[in-house]
Amino acid sequence: MRKYNYKLLVGSLVALGVSGASAEDRKPIKVGVVATLSGAFAALGQEAMRGVEQAMAEANGSVSGHPIVLTKASSDATPDSAVSAVRKLVESDGVDLVVGPLSGDEGIAVKEYAKSHPNVTFVNGTSAAQDTTLRNPASNFFRFSGDGAQWMAGLGRYAFTEKGYRRVAVVAEDYSFPYTQVFGFMTEFCALGGHVVSKSWVPIGQKDYSSVVASLPRDIDALFVGLSGADAVNFLTQMQQGGIEKPMIAGTFTADQTILGAKGRFKKYFIGTPSASPVADGLDSKGWDDYAATYKAKFPDGLGSPSLAAYTYYLNTHALLDGLSRVDGDLADGHVKLNAVLAKLNFDAPTGGDVHLDANRQAITDNFVTEVYERSPGLLVNHVVRRIKGVNQTLGMEPAKFIAMGPASRDNPSCP
Amino acid sequence: MMASRNLGAAIAACGLMIVLPGFLSPFWLTQIAIQSLCLGMVAASLSFLMRYSGQLSLAQTSVAGVASYALAYLGPNDVNLGPGWSMVAAVPAAFVISILYSGAVGTLAARTRGVNCLMITLAIGMSVFYLARQNYSIFGGFRGISIGHPQLLGLAFNDGIPFYYLCLAIVIVSCVLVAYLEETPLGLALRAVGSSPERTEADGYSVGVLKVVAAMLAGALASCGGILLLWYHARISPGAIGVSSIIGTLIVAVLGGIQRPINAFLGAFLYVLLDNYAIDLAGSERFQTLVGSIFLAVVVLSPNGVAGLLVWPRDGTKALARVKHCRCAARKERIGGPSSIGQ
Numbered sequence: 001m002r003k004y005n006y007k008l009l010v011g012s013l014v015a016l017g018v019s020g021a022s023a024e025d026r027k028p029i030k031v032g033v034v035a036t037l038s039g040a041f042a043a044l045g046q047e048a049m050r051g052v053e054q055a056m057a058e059a060n061g062s063v064s065g066h067p068i069v070l071t072k073a074s075s076d077a078t079p080d081s082a083v084s085a086v087r088k089l090v091e092s093d094g095v096d097l098v099v100g101p102l103s104g105d106e107g108i109a110v111k112e113y114a115k116s117h118p119n120v121t122f123v124n125g126t127s128a129a130q131d132t133t134l135r136n137p138a139s140n141f142f143r144f145s146g147d148g149a150q151w152m153a154g155l156g157r158y159a160f161t162e163k164g165y166r167r168v169a170v171v172a173e174d175y176s177f178p179y180t181q182v183f184g185f186m187t188e189f190c191a192l193g194g195h196v197v198s199k200s201w202v203p204i205g206q207k208d209y210s211s212v213v214a215s216l217p218r219d220i221d222a223l224f225v226g227l228s229g230a231d232a233v234n235f236l237t238q239m240q241q242g243g244i245e246k247p248m249i250a251g252t253f254t255a256d257q258t259i260l261g262a263k264g265r266f267k268k269y270f271i272g273t274p275s276a277s278p279v280a281d282g283l284d285s286k287g288w289d290d291y292a293a294t295y296k297a298k299f300p301d302g303l304g305s306p307s308l309a310a311y312t313y314y315l316n317t318h319a320l321l322d323g324l325s326r327v328d329g330d331l332a333d334g335h336v337k338l339n340a341v342l343a344k345l346n347f348d349a350p351t352g353g354d355v356h357l358d359a360n361r362q363a364i365t366d367n368f369v370t371e372v373y374e375r376s377p378g379l380l381v382n383h384v385v386r387r388i389k390g391v392n393q394t395l396g397m398e399p400a401k402f403i404a405m406g407p408a409s410r411d412n413p414s415c416p
Numbered sequence: 417m418m419a420s421r422n423l424g425a426a427i428a429a430c431g432l433m434i435v436l437p438g439f440l441s442p443f444w445l446t447q448i449a450i451q452s453l454c455l456g457m458v459a460a461s462l463s464f465l466m467r468y469s470g471q472l473s474l475a476q477t478s479v480a481g482v483a484s485y486a487l488a489y490l491g492p493n494d495v496n497l498g499p500g501w502s503m504v505a506a507v508p509a510a511f512v513i514s515i516l517y518s519g520a521v522g523t524l525a526a527r528t529r530g531v532n533c534l535m536i537t538l539a540i541g542m543s544v545f546y547l548a549r550q551n552y553s554i555f556g557g558f559r560g561i562s563i564g565h566p567q568l569l570g571l572a573f574n575d576g577i578p579f580y581y582l583c584l585a586i587v588i589v590s591c592v593l594v595a596y597l598e599e600t601p602l603g604l605a606l607r608a609v610g611s612s613p614e615r616t617e618a619d620g621y622s623v624g625v626l627k628v629v630a631a632m633l634a635g636a637l638a639s640c641g642g643i644l645l646l647w648y649h650a651r652i653s654p655g656a657i658g659v660s661s662i663i664g665t666l667i668v669a670v671l672g673g674i675q676r677p678i679n680a681f682l683g684a685f686l687y688v689l690l691d692n693y694a695i696d697l698a699g700s701e702r703f704q705t706l707v708g709s710i711f712l713a714v715v716v717l718s719p720n721g722v723a724g725l726l727v728w729p730r731d732g733t734k735a736l737a738r739v740k741h742c743r744c745a746a747r748k749e750r751i752g753g754p755s756s757i758g759q
Contacts, residue, residue: 037695037700037703037704038704039660049700071696072695072699072700073695074695074700074703076655076660077655078653078655078656079560079649079651079653079655080649080651080653080655080656081655083649084447084451084691084692087443087446087447088443088447088692091441091442091443091446091447092441092443092444092447092692105558105559105653108559109651174549174550174557174558175557175558175559176558176559203546203549203550409552410552410557
């Protein structure tokens with residue numbers, strides 16, 4: 001921790017020396033980062049920290065002569081732990097700015113906390129719940145990444161028009177992030193006339209899916225799978241054993257490298273599966289290649305390709321530092337200048353396409369519809385089939401109409 | 417002599433706790449002091465059961481959770497669940513519900529001890545966790561129930577100094593009641609159950625009934641903790657009663673010293689401190705290792721937890737003397753052993 005700050009300080013002093021800036025005695029800016037360094041999402045939390053460090057390294061650890069001092073805190077994906085960690089950063093370490101959190105419900109809790117601390121600026125990490133910014137937003141909470149529904153943009157339409165699916169069953173984990181993903185998929189799919197005939201919500205970490213497999217309707221065209229990690233591997237293996245050979249539509253974390261890279265017969269079944277995500281391994285863009293190359297060079301023990309957690313933390317930290325440099329590190333009067341600049345910020349994401357915020361300080365950004373293909377024997381990769389430009393939080397609908405649809409839940413939306 | 421010294425220490429500790437807000441920053445008051453008091457209450461109920469019925473129960477976190485959920489559901493909340501009673505009606509109701517629940521758990525576990533008791537109470541705790549996570553009509557599912565800013569007579573009381581004194585008052589009253597219980601015939605009978613159920617049974621006591629009584633009394637402690645924690649976090653979600661919280665309660669109790677309920681508050685203080693500051697000492701990659709090492713060190717160096725360390729000069733020498741005595745006895749036995757067989 002201290003060692004890291006020291007490195008940053010040295011880095012920033014070197015940078016100052018090189019650029020010949022005159023502001024060597026400028027006040028340091030304290031940034032706190034919260035991510036899930038313990039619990040089930042600890043691996044994602046590590047990735048998140050990598051994302052922040054990469055953005056910091058790009059800025060050489062300082063902004064307009066102000067050295068940036070980074071303080072890290074850990075949560076365990078529960079809202080209580082996230083608020084605890086953020087409270088410690090703000091009230092004990094006295095940070096000016098907070099980056100995080102990682103998990104959806106954490107985001108909603110931190111947003112509520114942000115309201116009682118208007119003099120601190122918060123930017124999101126990976127957290128992708130809708131209500132962090134859609135309903136009762138906090139004026140000092142900014143999210144430069146999408147929510148779970150935005151990450152599904154384009155998939156419903158693609159499944160309906162290109163794949164010709166009309167009747168779909170859903171199997172997904174029983175918590176808010178998959179609800180939001182299914183919400184995003186169904187909003188498009190149902191509007192076009194598709195039917196989601198059944199939804200099975202399974203607890204995280206379930207091992208035995210035989211009853212779920214047995215109760216799947218047989219007269220469906222495809223299966224929407226919103227499971228992550230070991231849950232997806234277990235379900236797909238048991239589904240094959242159960243003799244179901246329906247094609248699949250995958251959630252953002254289901255067609256992820258953590259699963260595509262696993263071993264097993266279910267991999268064949270993945271080929272041709274459509275999915276949607278704000279990042280894609282097969283993305284053909286110079287910005288992405290550079291970003292991924294820097295990631296690999298900086299973190300030799302990291303993943304083969306930066307994950308969504310690393311990317312979203314990177315994006316949000318990058319935006320924050322960008323905003324800071326535009327106001328010359330001026331945090332006077334409760335960050336009034338910074339907040340104004342962040343709200344109007346417009347920059348190019350590594351995936352190409354620009355990122356800017358709506359009135360609720362929620363990102364409007366590009367999303368990708370992808371399809372899994374076998375690049376070489378055994379190596380499955382997501383190949384971009386469509387880029388959906390400028391996806392907003394209401395998925396192109398009238399805000400009032402979208403909000404009237406109600407919050408994403410097990411039963412909402414419904415089109416049996 | 418012992419009693420008066422303990423009394424003096426207790427009064428000094430109370431005095432210190434009462435003037436504490438004068439010295440603490442708002443962060444330390446809220447995050448460290450208040451949280452230690454709340455978590456300490458829940459862990460104290462675990463130590464209470466250990467002392468008064470000889471059972472290691474892992475269901476105490478879920479008892480606190482049931483109290484939190486009952487109050488969140490019955491009282492005012494942000495998610496339009498439940499009847500929305502006023503706090504005045506909802507708090508006693510929540511208290512009664514969780515004590516009944518605790519009694520039910522105690523009845524199920526009454527015939528068990530040791531590992532069996534641990535397994536059965538863990539299973540009950542986990543069942544409640546899964547129920548809470550999957551039921552939306554009462555427990556609010558994965559997201560749980562958020563209660564906004566709890567108010568009493570139009571005043572928000574879950575923040576800062578007033579809430580600290582509320583927690584402190586409840587803790588002090590509970591400690592006094594537990595100390596009083598120790599002196600009553602019921603307390604003596606419970607102590608007997610805790611140290612030797614067979615002999616207590618032989619003396620004509622109904623051990624099963626006493627164990628259920630102990631479970632309900634422990635349930636009262638845990639419920640207070642649960643209700644305070646609900647107000648502190650302004651929400652309850654399944655994560656608060658999941659396996660890591662269950663283990664957390666056990667760690668707090670063991671860290672403090674599981675022999676006496678009051679030690680749990682020391683354990684909670686150390687636990688909360690580590691939870692907040694370990695990452696600053698050891699960095700984001702290694703802080704879990706530091707936390708684990710400190711827990712191990714406390715348990716290895718002092719089986720009586722932090723409380724044991726505090727009185728180490730007194731008890732430690734006694735313990736050393738005991739060890740020496742045992743060794744001598746063992747040696748004598750060894751020397752005498754073969755010859756006695758030979759005879």
